[in-house]
Amino acid sequence: MNPSTSLPSRPADLLPSEVPLSLIDPAGRPAPEGELTMPADEVLQRLYRGMVLGRRFDVQATALTKQGRLAVYPSARGQEAGEIGAVLALREQDWLFPTYRDSMAVVARGVDPVEVLCLLRGDWHCGYDPARERVAPQCTPLATNTLHAVGLAHAATVKGEDTVALVLLGDGATSEGDTHEALNFAAVFNTPTVFFVQNNGYAISVPLAKQTHAPSLAHKGIGYGIRSVLVDGNDAAAVYAVVSAAVARAAAGEGPTLIEAVTYRIESHTNADDATRYRDRAEVESWLVKDPVSRLANYLTERGLLDEQAGAALDATAEAQAAQLRARMNVDTVSDPRDLFRHVYAQQTPALRRQEQELLAELAVTEATEEDHR
Amino acid sequence: MSTVAERLPELAAAPIPVTMAGALNQALADALATDERVLVFGEDVGTLGGVFRVTDGLATRFGENRVFDTPLAESAIVGTAIGMAMNGLRPVVEMQFDAFAYPAFEQITSHLAKLRNRTQGRVELPIVIRVPYGGGIGGVEHHCDSSEMYYAHTPGLRVVTPATPADAYTLLRQAIDCPDPVIFLEPKRRYWAKETTVLEPAGAGIDRAVIRRTGSDVTLISYGGALGTTLEAAEAAAEDGISAEVIDLRSLAPFDEDTVAAAVARTGRAIVVHEASRFCGYGAEVAAQLSERCFHYLEAPILRVAGFDIPYPPPNLESHHLPSVDRILDAIDRLQWPDAVNGTKAGR
Numbered sequence: 001m002n003p004s005t006s007l008p009s010r011p012a013d014l015l016p017s018e019v020p021l022s023l024i025d026p027a028g029r030p031a032p033e034g035e036l037t038m039p040a041d042e043v044l045q046r047l048y049r050g051m052v053l054g055r056r057f058d059v060q061a062t063a064l065t066k067q068g069r070l071a072v073y074p075s076a077r078g079q080e081a082g083e084i085g086a087v088l089a090l091r092e093q094d095w096l097f098p099t100y101r102d103s104m105a106v107v108a109r110g111v112d113p114v115e116v117l118c119l120l121r122g123d124w125h126c127g128y129d130p131a132r133e134r135v136a137p138q139c140t141p142l143a144t145n146t147l148h149a150v151g152l153a154h155a156a157t158v159k160g161e162d163t164v165a166l167v168l169l170g171d172g173a174t175s176e177g178d179t180h181e182a183l184n185f186a187a188v189f190n191t192p193t194v195f196f197v198q199n200n201g202y203a204i205s206v207p208l209a210k211q212t213h214a215p216s217l218a219h220k221g222i223g224y225g226i227r228s229v230l231v232d233g234n235d236a237a238a239v240y241a242v243v244s245a246a247v248a249r250a251a252a253g254e255g256p257t258l259i260e261a262v263t264y265r266i267e268s269h270t271n272a273d274d275a276t277r278y279r280d281r282a283e284v285e286s287w288l289v290k291d292p293v294s295r296l297a298n299y300l301t302e303r304g305l306l307d308e309q310a311g312a313a314l315d316a317t318a319e320a321q322a323a324q325l326r327a328r329m330n331v332d333t334v335s336d337p338r339d340l341f342r343h344v345y346a347q348q349t350p351a352l353r354r355q356e357q358e359l360l361a362e363l364a365v366t367e368a369t370e371e372d373h374r
Numbered sequence: 375m376s377t378v379a380e381r382l383p384e385l386a387a388a389p390i391p392v393t394m395a396g397a398l399n400q401a402l403a404d405a406l407a408t409d410e411r412v413l414v415f416g417e418d419v420g421t422l423g424g425v426f427r428v429t430d431g432l433a434t435r436f437g438e439n440r441v442f443d444t445p446l447a448e449s450a451i452v453g454t455a456i457g458m459a460m461n462g463l464r465p466v467v468e469m470q471f472d473a474f475a476y477p478a479f480e481q482i483t484s485h486l487a488k489l490r491n492r493t494q495g496r497v498e499l500p501i502v503i504r505v506p507y508g509g510g511i512g513g514v515e516h517h518c519d520s521s522e523m524y525y526a527h528t529p530g531l532r533v534v535t536p537a538t539p540a541d542a543y544t545l546l547r548q549a550i551d552c553p554d555p556v557i558f559l560e561p562k563r564r565y566w567a568k569e570t571t572v573l574e575p576a577g578a579g580i581d582r583a584v585i586r587r588t589g590s591d592v593t594l595i596s597y598g599g600a601l602g603t604t605l606e607a608a609e610a611a612a613e614d615g616i617s618a619e620v621i622d623l624r625s626l627a628p629f630d631e632d633t634v635a636a637a638v639a640r641t642g643r644a645i646v647v648h649e650a651s652r653f654c655g656y657g658a659e660v661a662a663q664l665s666e667r668c669f670h671y672l673e674a675p676i677l678r679v680a681g682f683d684i685p686y687p688p689p690n691l692e693s694h695h696l697p698s699v700d701r702i703l704d705a706i707d708r709l710q711w712p713d714a715v716n717g718t719k720a721g722r
Contacts, residue, residue, distance in 0.1 A: 125492035137489070144481060147456070148456050151458040152457035155463045158439055159461070177449060178450070178481075181453070184450070185444070185445060343491045345628075346552075351631070
């Protein structure tokens with residue numbers, strides 16, 4: 001219905017680069033001139049701020065899990081450049097479709113961290129208002145969110161709205177059928193969708209080599225006629241540049257983009273996982289030296305855009321936010337059993353009303369028994 | 375607006391002959407005309423008008439922004455419908471055949487059914503998934519499944535199925551207006567059944583069963599493709615002096631237990647008739663609920679006349695599988711009628 005009119009004349013132009021695009025090398029020096037434009041200084045400073053706050057949030061969430069405050073937490077440590085770079089590239093009217101590993105990205109989008117952690121604390125499935133935040137519920141079945149993002153973006157086109165949908169997924173999710181159906185639909189209907197794949201090396205324990213035989217995950221785009229980009233996922237400036245460009249193209253009616261950001265999951269899959277069973281310490285060490293946060297810090301310091309005082313002030317803000325999160329998360333919540341029967345349908349059915357009464361009667365008996373024992 | 379009444383004012387209240395496929399087509403046209411948020415899409419629903427012609431002419435009339443063909447991918451059809459509904463549209467999508475809907479199962483059960491609940495009521499998905507279902511048309515394998523229980527077992531979904539052209543129109547309009555996701559099961563064998571009727575958007579509620587035939591001796595409970603056979607069996611039973619009431623469930627989820635229980639309490643005997651396999655079929659749930667609510671009114675065990683517990687048979691054998699008039703009459707015979715000598719039921 002909206003046939004792609006803006007495809008490059010040669011299919012090869014859809015292909016990603018052979019090496020990931022970057023702007024800042026692992027040591028924090030400017031990368032050799034390439035096709036990307038360095039974001040403005042103010043943007044670089046916001047990226048750095050977002051990554052420092054994001055990392056502190058992530059470390060705090062991991063600590064809360066160890067203290068039993070969260071049922072589980074999938075850490076995004078090491079992926080800050082992707083989490084923050086992609087989200088900051090969005091405009092206010094755009095939508096984010098995150099996965100379970102993207103709590104950091106959702107917080108960076110402006111959602112209250114306590115509402116974000118509602119899922120992992122076990123209070124309810126989604127603690128925030130998706131329409132208000134323009135953030136879909138975090139997706140735990142993999143790749144299903146890609147189709148939601150394509151549908152929401154297509155609806156925007158149908159309604160004549162300028163909205164882009166950014167969907168986050170991982171390397172493992174690119175093997176799911178929904179990813180392929182979503183790429184195909186997005187291309188056929190030319191929807192304003194950006195697929196941002198964070199290739200962090202592992203799908204729980206399964207390494208990329210057992211996930212795909214493609215030259216890169218970004219190469220999967222050409223089969224669908226989608227422009228694809230391979231980017232250094234630990235370079236926040238480069239991530240911001242490629243996602244911004246993809247958002248701009250989508251908003252201009254030039255269709256979807258598939259982006260693969262090459263990064264690494266420093267922590268285990270979740271606190272319940274033991275990564276030493278499937279990867280060795282040396283591999284993790286080799287990625288620690290490519291740390292996205294210190295990389296940007298080095299670059300900014302060298303450029304005179306970050307000094308000790310500003311760094312200390314930012315660290316203090318991060319500490320204060322973490323302390324506030326700790327305090328709020330340490331308040332015990334009271335769940336209302338009646339919530340179980342609400343919002344299954346727009347209006348409660350008679351059967352659900354009866355089942356609610358059954359549960360409440362059961363609870364009243366339990367309470368009376370406990371009262372007797374006191 | 376283009377309801378039948380407005381298009382043909384002179385026939386406003388006059389019944390017209392219409393097939394179920396035609397009634398569904400009219401319902402889609404009227405919904406598209408009434409509400410610009412309504413979209414219709416799926417495989418072959420645009421230019422071709424659907425393999426059963428239910429969407430015939432809609433793409434021409436409403437344009438391909440609102441009625442369109444998709445790539446051949448059912449999970450994507452449902453998944454993108456979810457995204458569109460999150461952005462304020464009301465998609466009505468078609469799964470081409472019952473068994474071809476299975477690739478969309480994860481999107482249906484994990485997202486479509488649950489998103490309202492997962493978000494504490496903040497995300498509403500007014501989506502209708504139309505599924506031609508059931509057998510009786512000589513279809514080859516994978517084209518004849520009665521898949522209702524997969525959906526009925528999933529909290530958050532409404533599952534409805536019309537059995538007549540008039541009800542097909544009413545139920546589809548109600549389903550499109552419904553704030554909940556609706557699995558709309560269309561009995562293929564009834565697509566070409568004609569009825570002279572007035573198409574009305576309002577009627578019995580979307581969650582209500584209706585009594586299609588009154589009777590006092592036994593309640594026959596059915597839906598969708600098996601309802602016609604059940605009504606025929608009731609006629610045949612009348613010749614034997616048995617007064618059979620026939621209930622058309624219409625809504626499988628939620629189950630209109632009040633209507634059904636009240637009827638069975640009156641007659642004291644009940645048989646559930648459906649094409650789907652017996653084991654864990656809809657009849658099992660109906661029988662369980664009736665035995666809980668009507669035990670002291672029952673004169674006999676609740677019986678089920680259903681498909682065998684087998685994969686759907688090939689066309690040349692399907693008549694053995696589907697509930698028949700004779701099979702329903704046999705079940706009526708087994709309802710522990712009082713002895714002919716002592717009782718009132720001659721010949722039973």
